[in-house]
Amino acid sequence: MRIYTISFGLALISFIFFAPPVFAATKIPGRPMEFSLWAGFSPVRVIGKTTIADTWSSFLLNSVNEQTKIRSRAVASAAAGFSFSFFYSPHLGLQVLAGYATTDLTPHSAFDFSYEWADGTAATKRKSWEGSGRLTRTPVCLNLVWRQGAGRFVAEVSGGPALYWNELRQGSTFGYGVTRIFLDPQPPGETMTQSVDALLVPLTVPKMSWRSAGANLGGSLSIRLADLIGLKAEARYFYCPPKRIAWKPQPGTYDGLFGGGITAEPFTADDIAYLAGIGQKLEQKTELSFFQLSLGVIFFLGRRLPS
Numbered sequence: 001m002r003i004y005t006i007s008f009g010l011a012l013i014s015f016i017f018f019a020p021p022v023f024a025a026t027k028i029p030g031r032p033m034e035f036s037l038w039a040g041f042s043p044v045r046v047i048g049k050t051t052i053a054d055t056w057s058s059f060l061l062n063s064v065n066e067q068t069k070i071r072s073r074a075v076a077s078a079a080a081g082f083s084f085s086f087f088y089s090p091h092l093g094l095q096v097l098a099g100y101a102t103t104d105l106t107p108h109s110a111f112d113f114s115y116e117w118a119d120g121t122a123a124t125k126r127k128s129w130e131g132s133g134r135l136t137r138t139p140v141c142l143n144l145v146w147r148q149g150a151g152r153f154v155a156e157v158s159g160g161p162a163l164y165w166n167e168l169r170q171g172s173t174f175g176y177g178v179t180r181i182f183l184d185p186q187p188p189g190e191t192m193t194q195s196v197d198a199l200l201v202p203l204t205v206p207k208m209s210w211r212s213a214g215a216n217l218g219g220s221l222s223i224r225l226a227d228l229i230g231l232k233a234e235a236r237y238f239y240c241p242p243k244r245i246a247w248k249p250q251p252g253t254y255d256g257l258f259g260g261g262i263t264a265e266p267f268t269a270d271d272i273a274y275l276a277g278i279g280q281k282l283e284q285k286t287e288l289s290f291f292q293l294s295l296g297v298i299f300f301l302g303r304r305l306p307s
Helices: 002-018 269-277
Strands: 033-042 045-058 061-074 077-087 092-105 108-117 122-130 132-150 153-184 191-224 229-239 243-246 252-254 265-267 283-286 290-301
Touching (some): 061 092, 077 132, 077 290, 092 153, 122 191, 132 191, 153 265, 191 243, 191 252, 191 265
Antiparallel strands (some): 033 077, 033 290, 045 061, 045 283, 061 108, 108 122, 191 229, 229 290, 252 265
């Protein structure tokens, strides 16, 4: 999806750059100011991945292998905003662009669990779950704008630095393997048995917000419906640096997932420390850049500029 959207944006920008010889055939006086109100959307995309894995053994268990893969996906998101451009020549100007975009997150957890006993018997089990979350971004951009008009059509390319206000929260789960040894005191003698299972442990990213600096680049085509009003279609790429987000496991008491006879098993701060000790950081590198398509109403303001 990222290759497609970047390629689409580059194709649109290339078209606009090579279009002036065609547009120059018929000129129309422009105006020094443009004000636009727009609404748009961003396609579905994966914003982060987390892998939690461990291999261990205990008593009659030769080996236990467990792995949870969490894939956080942002669904197609709605956006809205405005832009104001001032042109100090018929073709070059400055633009302030601001927007607001919010999207639901759907983290998907896939858990693989396998083990082998000392007698050679083995088993493999799998589970998957869906999580939830929300991502909100508010970019404010200061852009340099180039435009070229022909008749009722005006093409623009704009880009520059951007400041982002970001807000995120999400929740998911992971599997955590456990074992328990039981002592059966029934005659003729005490017997030891062992069970193995996995716990479903909640993970959360509490609501957090932060600011970051980035950039944006876009291309648009507008059509004048009348002297002072028109419609504008735009494709824009917003670059926002990725951020590492820490998942927080939730201590508690949980039953086994696969019916292995383990119930009310505690998951404590010691287990969280164990995961950290084996190098499981429980982090997600969250990609915050996005591609956006929008359609808006544009107002051409001020006195006419000379051709």
